[in-house]
Amino acid sequence: MESKRSHPRKNVFIDQVIIGKGTGYNEALKKFISYRCLFCPIGFSTEKKLIEHCESVHKDVLNNNKSRLTSNK
Numbered sequence: 534m535e536s537k538r539s540h541p542r543k544n545v546f547i548d549q550v551i552i553g554k555g556t557g558y559n560e561a562l563k564k565f566i567s568y569r570c571l572f573c574p575i576g577f578s579t580e581k582k583l584i585e586h587c588e589s590v591h592k593d594v595l596n597n598n599k600s601r602l603t604s605n606k
Contacts, residue, residue: 545580550598552587555580 543555543565552572555565567576568583572591577583587595 543580545583547584547587547595550595552591552595553577553583 541555541558544551545553545555545568553568553570555567556569556576557565557567559566565580567578568580569576570583570586570591572587572594575586577586
């Protein structure tokens with residue numbers, strides 16, 4: 534039996550830290566129509582808005598994750 538994804542998936546990152554996922558893929562437009570934050574239950578209409586949200590609201594979480602990445606090298 535073949536495993537087949539029903540739609541593409543997209544993870545959104547800031548400096549190697551995953552911050553969200555693309556949801557609601559529109560096959561006709563060949564793009565995601567919404568993005569979901571992994572740190573809170575808020576959805577966004579564009580990847581840029583998700584990134585701006587995370588950089589302003591979740592900057593502490595991002596800084597903690599970034600420092601963990603650099604200390605593991």
